[in-house]
Amino acid sequence: MTHMKIPLSAPDISSAEIEAVVEVLRSSRLSLGPKLEEFEHAVAIYTGAPNAIGVSSGTAGLHLCMLAFGIRPGDEIILPSFTFVAAANAIRYVGANPVFVDIDPVTLNIDAERAEAAITNKTKAIVAVHTFGYPADMDALLTIARRHGLLLIEDACEAIGAEFRGQKVGALGDAGVFAFYPNKQITTGEGGMIVTRDSAFAKKIRTLRNQGRYETDEWFQHSELGFNYRLSEVHCALGIAQMRRIESMLMARETVARAYHQLLDNCADVVLPPTSVPHGRVSWFAYVIRLHERFTRGQRDSVLKHFASAEIGCGRYFAPIHMQPSYEAWRHSCFLPVTESVSERTLALPFFNKLAQTDVQRICDVLLEACAL
Numbered sequence: 001m002t003h004m005k006i007p008l009s010a011p012d013i014s015s016a017e018i019e020a021v022v023e024v025l026r027s028s029r030l031s032l033g034p035k036l037e038e039f040e041h042a043v044a045i046y047t048g049a050p051n052a053i054g055v056s057s058g059t060a061g062l063h064l065c066m067l068a069f070g071i072r073p074g075d076e077i078i079l080p081s082f083t084f085v086a087a088a089n090a091i092r093y094v095g096a097n098p099v100f101v102d103i104d105p106v107t108l109n110i111d112a113e114r115a116e117a118a119i120t121n122k123t124k125a126i127v128a129v130h131t132f133g134y135p136a137d138m139d140a141l142l143t144i145a146r147r148h149g150l151l152l153i154e155d156a157c158e159a160i161g162a163e164f165r166g167q168k169v170g171a172l173g174d175a176g177v178f179a180f181y182p183n184k185q186i187t188t189g190e191g192g193m194i195v196t197r198d199s200a201f202a203k204k205i206r207t208l209r210n211q212g213r214y215e216t217d218e219w220f221q222h223s224e225l226g227f228n229y230r231l232s233e234v235h236c237a238l239g240i241a242q243m244r245r246i247e248s249m250l251m252a253r254e255t256v257a258r259a260y261h262q263l264l265d266n267c268a269d270v271v272l273p274p275t276s277v278p279h280g281r282v283s284w285f286a287y288v289i290r291l292h293e294r295f296t297r298g299q300r301d302s303v304l305k306h307f308a309s310a311e312i313g314c315g316r317y318f319a320p321i322h323m324q325p326s327y328e329a330w331r332h333s334c335f336l337p338v339t340e341s342v343s344e345r346t347l348a349l350p351f352f353n354k355l356a357q358t359d360v361q362r363i364c365d366v367l368l369e370a371c372a373l
């Protein structure tokens, strides 16, 4: 990746994280040790979910959810297209069919009414993605899921710490998945965590992530077909140290979001992300603005180029899944006008805990300059 003077994202690693990782390296216990349990416990306590299972990535977590819930070839799973490709891929890994529905133009989360309209007799689950750390409308989605006997899986990969009616996302549906890639609110380098209230489901996930071994199995005994989706002690040590200061990191992110808001609030060229949501708490993952509707996709791409030439990291969040080459077979059956219109005009601005106010000012100056070209 090209070096940027101001990157799009940056992890927040303090000496506590470095010391925690070194301590594990010195211990010589690098996998399946006490740090995994401690990290899982920290996430369980934080989210209020009785069970948390560490896995090697958010994608691995979503894949295991599909398997452990018995999603099979021919099943349909409803999800938004305006998100990262991982959830749709996880559905395809088990031979099921992702059914894409449109989003709400303000929160950019799945439109619950459209989700209900997409239900057929093959539908088994809805994936509620808490996009950019904005809690999805869990009241409406849980009601729909219960009414139709469907599972509700939360893709909370971008949303650790977000809340809906005072409860942490991830722990509201049948299962939730977090991800810890370095651009996330907390990072383990690579990593993920599944949370659930269902202990039998949690046990199944623990078996599947460890080559199909029951916890009571002998070494080299594999009772089921499983995977190596384990999370090492090194990753977990990093995660524990990050969890210890998650609230201060979320506050730092909120401060950066407010700084952007203050500088761009009166700018007629852009639509800003809402600073709050009804019944919820945003956990700021990214700062994604939209150019005004009079801007074309080509003009948005010129703004991106302008940022690149100023050596400022800036991204298209998201190119919708149904428009990806690997989803060409799905494209013809999708009618997603809000998704397509929004995704043509989005820009993710640099966003990380230690982004200086002077850099925020510079980014906003470059943005306004680019919009005026």
Ligand SMILES: Cc1ncc(COP(=O)(O)O)c(C=O)c1O
Pocket: 056, 057, 058, 059, 060, 083, 084, 086, 087, 129, 155, 157, 158, 179, 180, 181, 190, 191, 192
């Ligand atoms: C919404 C969403 N789902 C799933 C994932 C997948 O997580 P990972 O990259 O850890 O596999 C991500 C991470 O980028 C994401 O943003």
